[in-house]
Amino acid sequence: MKYSLLCSTIMAFLFALATRSIAGVGIPDISVIGQLRTFLNDDPADINRNRGQISFDESELVFDAALNPYARGTFVFAVADGGIEVEEGYLTLNRGLPNGLLVKAGKYRVGFGKLNPAHPHAYPFIERFRVLAAYLPGDEAYNEIGGQLSYRLPLPGDLSSTLSADVLQGNSFHTDTLDMSRDASRPALLGRWSNFFGIGGESSMEVGLSATQGVNNVDFKSKTSVLGVDAKVKLRFSPLKVLVLQGEFLALDHEHATRDSATGNVTKDHLRPVGGYVFADYTTQKRYNVGAKYERFQRAESGKPWDQSVGVFAGLALMEETTLFRVNWDRFMPDGGDAYNTYTLQVVFSMGPHKAHQF
């Protein structure tokens, strides 16, 4: 019922926009992205192992438009069986501010590293890396309510160097907080420094440094910090042949607080696991891509056991990003557990104005 009501509201909103456009107000760019996935795994812990499964993953409904000469607005709704939620909704003030400053405010996928800000359907492979899920706050992504101020350093030539700072609500950090019923929000902070430069011809390189910190237990003020270093190299051999090499290294510092029930004393200890991923993705003829990926990371638990996974992936785009077929093999090798394979076939389809490909 709630789902139907939300759908009706969105339809009414679209109708209202279309009606207003006649009076001279532009309709925003509207896109819908669907994701169908079939998969099979041999995970001994999965009751459905060795049985093919099919799922229609959450769809995305995207609205994007200039709000005025100074700002853009973007909304991304995630539509799934459970209902509709605002995955992102933010405005970007990109003109009119002095010295190349930019302000972003709202709810958004936080710019930690290279992969977190992007939606998974824009990755060349299907699944998000486990190390990102293990170290970054949030369930499906590090996605928070907050504001960002970014500044592009005035450097000579075409070198792009940007510093950004975010102040976030911080709720996705509160994993150790037992009682969230009261006002328990504690802000989180994020800083990023990203640098982009050409390396000859049409090839380029990007190097970034990210750091974030938030409170995991509001009662004891214990903190979680993540530091990340990322690098991406794009080698363009011809207009039709491109190789991307990308990797991120992350270091987690989770401060765990416990209260001794007898003495009432609070003790804090730190878990400091590290890990990262690398992948290579080769695209040819603009429509075919093939690649390999690897990740290795320590679990955030005592003893810090090493988990790792390896995989290969391939894709075919029918016409740009409108229809995309992807296959993925992934082998996960948990330390002390049974390794298992997952085979996935995914179809991503989108309608609406297709965007330029963001680096």
Place this chain on the structure above:
Amino acid sequence: MKKFTLLACLVLLAVHSALAKITVGASLPDLASIASYIGGDRVDAFSIARSTSDPHSVEVLPSYMVRVSRADIYLKVGLSLDQWADQIIDGARNSKLRVVDCARGITILEKPTGEVDASMGDVHPEGNPHYWLDPRNGAIIAETITEALAVVDPAGESTFKANLAKFQSETTSKVETWKAGASSIPNKTIVTYHSSWAYLCHAFDFAVASKIEPIPGIPPTASHLAELVKVIREGHITSVIQEPYFSDDGANYLARETGIKVLKLAPSCSDTRSESYFDHFDRILDSLRSVKQP
């Protein structure tokens, strides 16, 4: 001493302001080349896309945003061709940037009359956007650029107008020469990969028998290539124009089957020099004339 220093600073500032050039960014080298011609010494022009880039899908790089952040004017092709430029312009964070749509005043070809949807492929709803490939449109683009330059640099208006008159007169005389050269080609029916060449064909009376891509944005199927072989043989067609950023497998197949000459030509001129725009037509028409006729 203080007064002298202050005076010297003011003089230096005035000299710097007088010598400072207008920076013009453009989506394509063709627009930048025309801007270089009109602006002369008063303008520094650069292009985001290279001549070998696919103008439909240029990758948005932070370095492009940095370059546009320093520009006074940005020249867009428009007609949904360079939608990627919007992201560069937004990312440039440049409040003083004047964005100019160079499609203004152009008579657009292949404008769809009915409803347009993606089942028709990558069709541009506003019509074919490759209008710079008719040199007469170059003169219209030059007018648009002249107006924009005069707004940003009023002191240079007379120079820009004089250069515009020179550009228009050179266009008129060159078009006559190019037309005469093109008329010497016995069979003016050609095959192209994409609709990039509609304006060139319109300007110099070439006919396009068929295209290698059956639908814009979709590569050829075997049956479509077999049909093309028939068309080429029946029409005694000697040339196929192939853009460097599309796969040349289809064109090479046609060459093997029919002996047709594959002309690898970029729809954009090679660089942003003022003479580049005209040189490009010389090169294209020379290539078409150089094909041996049966």
